[in-house]
Amino acid sequence: MKKERKIKNSFNNLIVTGGCGFIGSNFIRHLIKDDNFSGRIINLDKLTYAGNPENLEDIATEFGPRYVFQKVDICDAVKLEKVFSEYDIDAVCHFAAESHVDRSIKDPGSFIQTNIIGTFNQPDFVICDQELLKTLPEDEYLSGLAEMIKSGFIGDAGLIGEIEKNVEPILKRETSLLSKLIARTVKIKASIVSEDEKESGIRMLLNFGHTFGHAIESQSGLKHGFAVAGGMKIAADISVGMGFLKPVDRDRLLSLLNSFNLLTDNKISYDEVKKYILQDKKRSGDSLNFIILEKTGKAVVKKIPAEILLDYYTGQNIV
Numbered sequence: 001m002k003k004e005r006k007i008k009n010s011f012n013n014l015i016v017t018g019g020c021g022f023i024g025s026n027f028i029r030h031l032i033k034d035d036n037f038s039g040r041i042i043n044l045d046k047l048t049y050a051g052n053p054e055n056l057e058d059i060a061t062e063f064g065p066r067y068v069f070q071k072v073d074i075c076d077a078v079k080l081e082k083v084f085s086e087y088d089i090d091a092v093c094h095f096a097a098e099s100h101v102d103r104s105i106k107d108p109g110s111f112i113q114t115n116i117i118g119t120f121n122q123p124d125f126v127i128c129d130q131e132l133l134k135t136l137p138e139d140e141y142l143s144g145l146a147e148m149i150k151s152g153f154i155g156d157a158g159l160i161g162e163i164e165k166n167v168e169p170i171l172k173r174e175t176s177l178l179s180k181l182i183a184r185t186v187k188i189k190a191s192i193v194s195e196d197e198k199e200s201g202i203r204m205l206l207n208f209g210h211t212f213g214h215a216i217e218s219q220s221g222l223k224h225g226f227a228v229a230g231g232m233k234i235a236a237d238i239s240v241g242m243g244f245l246k247p248v249d250r251d252r253l254l255s256l257l258n259s260f261n262l263l264t265d266n267k268i269s270y271d272e273v274k275k276y277i278l279q280d281k282k283r284s285g286d287s288l289n290f291i292i293l294e295k296t297g298k299a300v301v302k303k304i305p306a307e308i309l310l311d312y313y314t315g316q317n318i319v
């Protein structure tokens, strides 16, 4: 059965990078002919050996002002800024890269530039478009909120207070409020990631709720945030069980997750959970680097034997 596609007409100006390459040119050809899309495509391509503007000559003739080509290297910030100010860009679809395997052997400089340096460099700034959030289905939106709640519990008690005070306006997706909350969430993540780029220490805190969350996600098919919410509940129960967290803080987490309907009744079998726990990337030997909550706004990494985590899991009657 053909999958139904919906392309938002709200995309008036879309940048496609690497649009003269194999995938980019096919993507542009396909999109511009789609009846649901009436916007303009701005194709930015540096025209390396792999790019050929002739791929789209017929499209340029047929679709005229709705298709614009500019020869631009996407590493050139000045040129990019000019394009962004010339057109009111709504979205970027990114295909530009030195992609052919043999380029990593012969003349690897440009391959390294786009495929390696580009992957390692941290962004200079992050733009989040809150208006776009209004276009999301309810479950996708709520799923994202779970990660915001996670960030607050691991690193910013003040953010949790703000979310608790504003449940209704958050559910109504009030733009100015979301801007503040998202900026605060991004700051928590940025400060953790910049302290630990290689994920050897405190960056693991970002995995709070994810060990059991991944098991739930794969077994239940729930959206990521809902599964992580379930994983946070189990991690908070374990934190209380092991004496690290006061029950009042666990209840605070559960009540906030419930205000956004993030907790669902999911029962994953012991065997499935065990399989996931033993595959966890934070495992070392028979133990796991597990994220324990100490209080609202503070989490720590503790090395805990997998057997103990599984005992808590069954002991809580959630099998």
Ligand SMILES: NC(=O)c1ccc[n+]([C@@H]2O[C@H](COP(=O)([O-])OP(=O)(O)OC[C@H]3O[C@@H](n4cnc5c(N)ncnc54)[C@H](O)[C@@H]3O)[C@@H](O)[C@H]2O)c1
Pocket: 017, 018, 019, 020, 021, 022, 023, 024, 044, 045, 046, 047, 048, 049, 050, 051, 052, 072, 073, 074, 075, 095, 096, 097, 098, 099, 100, 114
């Ligand atoms: N083709 C595949 O089967 C495949 C599969 C999986 C993923 N990908 C990935 O999808 C992307 C596109 O693949 P493709 O097969 O269309 O590659 P391609 O080599 O055919 O096209 C890449 C395009 O990017 C342009 N480009 C390269 N560096 C640029 C720069 N700095 N600024 C602007 N433009 C630049 C090139 O001129 C070219 O037109 C790549 O990231 C590739 O790794 C491709």
Ligand SMILES: [Zn+2]
Pocket: 147, 210, 224, 228
């Ligand atoms: Zn996640």
